[in-house]
Amino acid sequence: MSAGISAHSKETEESPSWDAIREHIRACMQCGTCTGSCGSSAAMDYTPRQLWRMVQLGLLEEIFASRTFSLCSSCYYCTLRCPRGLHLTEAMHALKRLAAARGFTAKEKGTRFYRSFLETARRYGRIREMELMTRYFLVMKDPLLPFGFAPLGVKLLRKGKISPQMPRLSGPGKLDAICRKVEELEAGS
């Protein structure tokens, strides 16, 4: 896998992570194999091929306004099939990180879900679904959102597959030290 695609929280227009994505995608020859392999492409406003062209052209605003990279389900078909051998799934992740770091997707469900997920991991070391969804609902502040998940939640509870135990939402966490060190290392890189 490529070494170059990474992002951290101090992004600028000329940030190394954006440069790394652009540099990596430079070899794209617009064949469209990625689009033809993507299960989500029909739901995207720009297809993966179009997105990579936008990256080549440096159309930052249009890229971050699109919902293309947030629809990547990490199936790795495009990476597997790319005749140029480009790490396209990783590039999608890098765009997700960059967009989140720049605040373009702060209110996106995906961004908030990922953050809730990692907060749960930091706190307990392991993901507990009840805690994860509680955090997610709280941060989304949409009173209707939990109802979309309630029928399934009740079924899972009945099957003993999630614990009804209510989580504590603050306090010191199992992975605090490691997470703090990672932030420190990323800020310094």
Next chain:
Amino acid sequence: MKYLYYPGCSLEGTAIEYHASTQAVMAALGAELQEIEDWTCCGASAAESVSNLLSRVLPARNLALAERINPGGDILIPCSACYLNLRRVEVEITQEGLLDKLNAALGEEGLSYHGGTRSRHLLDVISNDIRAEVIADRIKRPLTGLRVAPYYGCQCLRPYGTYDDPEQPTSMEPLIKATGAEVHPWTMGAKCCGAGLMTTKKEVALELTGAVLRAARGADCIVTVCPMCQMNLDSYQGQAAKMQGEDLGISVLYLPQFLGLALGLPGGDLRIESNMALTSELRTRLCL
């Protein structure tokens, strides 16, 4: 055969039946599992979307724990996302500077990693270490006449599925045939179920899950090797059917549940009752 065992978070919650059936089947086949004590979350697909380094450090913590118990040992991983994450660190540590960074973070907990582990997906271990011939010899309840659709999903194959063809996988077929069942011919085995989009972009994921379920029509059950695939095909089956406006009802079992039934293990040991979409036809057929 001895393996270090990394169950991952899902197997303690929504995929509890995958945990139970993996342990029951591996024990029945003479493999010894030692759970990695104090293991933590691998970061799933979430960490990579927030922090590149964290997405490597979280799996590395578990690799370091495993290496401390048994340097050079194989780690058995039933969850495809966990497998991808742990395996990726093993592959990437040849990159300049990465191991130093990982160890700088792991040092906070007095841990260090040196690359001495081998992460393996459950499907790889069952196919290549245990092998279909051995399973065939131990079948107590032949599943003759049953038609089974093998569903691999993505991350057990791509990008690190060296034990199978990542486009047209076949590793489950000898295992299915070993039980006396037949393989449902289809081309959806390695297609995506929508994975985590089910939480954030449900309409898109239901479309993908619906397509897999539709293609399985004619089979008696789908067999899976990933908690996320199972969740989407099994638990969200009703919602997918409703959205598509058609009957998509089909039983969905984890591979070790399916093999366990053929090996004559009791349904309770395999937690068959935890599955959401078992059809009455399959219950009758398997006397469940």
